Structure formats: C-alpha cells, structure tokens
Amino acid sequence: xxxxxxxxxxxxxxxxxxxxxxxxxxxxxxxxxxxxxxxxxxxxxxxxxxxxxxxxxxxxxxxxxxxxxxxxxxxxxxxxxxxxxxxxxxxxxxxxxxxxxxxxxxxxxxxxxxxxxxxxxxxxxxxxxxxxxxxxxxxxxxxxx
Numbered sequence: 001x002x003x004x005x006x007x008x009x010x011x012x013x014x015x016x017x018x019x020x021x022x023x024x025x026x027x028x029x030x031x032x033x034x035x036x037x038x039x040x041x042x043x044x045x046x047x048x049x050x051x052x053x054x055x056x057x058x059x060x061x062x063x064x065x066x067x068x069x070x071x072x073x074x075x076x077x078x079x080x081x082x083x084x085x086x087x088x089x090x091x092x093x094x095x096x097x098x099x100x101x102x103x104x105x106x107x108x109x110x111x112x113x114x115x116x117x118x119x120x121x122x123x124x125x126x127x128x129x130x131x132x133x134x135x136x137x138x139x140x141x142x143x144x145x
Contacts, residue, residue, distance in 0.1 A: 023131075024090050027097055027124060030131045031085060038080045041073035050133050051125055057137035059118050081106040095126040096134075103138060117141050 037045045047070060054066040072078045083105035091098045099122040107116055123135040
C-alpha cells in the first residue's frame, strides 16, 4: 500500500510539471532569466528580455521606460542583494501573458538598504516567438492588523 501511495504521489507531482504548456514553460524560463538579471544585471540580457515599449512600475509609484529600467540596474542605483519570486501564476491569452507573483528581497535603492515584500503583476507579449516584458507593476503588501 505504501508503494502504491508513493507511486501515485510521484505521478501527481510529475503530471503537474508536465501539465504546463510550452508557452507556460517558456514564461517560467523568462521569469528565471529576469530574476537572474535583477541580481546580476547585464545590458544584453536586460535589453533582450524587455519590450521596447516597457513600462516598469515600482511600488513607490515611480514608472520607468526600458532605458531607465536598464540604466537603474547597470549604474547601481538599484542593487538587489537577494530576491525570491513565489506564489507565481501564469495566464495566457493569445500573445499576451499575465504573470503574478510575490517578490521578496533585500535591495539598496538610492544608497538606502531596505527589505521589499511586494505583489507584482507582469505583462508579457509574445513577439516573433519570444516573450518580452511589456509592463510590470508592483504593490506593497499592507501590514497585518
């Protein structure tokens, strides 16, 4: 009975991984590329992942275009020391995908260290077979009462 339970558990776990469509798998990989590029920014990766019409909204209300988003990371104005994406969901409609997650990390922004715990919505657009980040908006999680 124990072997049967273990086999069924493995089947459920494996099927949930393989249940992702090719686009969902591609978006999961793009999110990992974004994660890695935020921690170790390089211009070609950031430029390659961002749509030319990117609008990148911070939880502070600051909104950046593609150029400002990339410069902010490359010049060290914003430095991520640690970063975790969790509770991620992906919804695809045609060539547009919505990715929601929780964004937790340690960051230095404008020479001020801080902890961030945010809810984020990212909008991706598929162009020529590749997903590009079109929009991102973060919101602070209100403190528990």
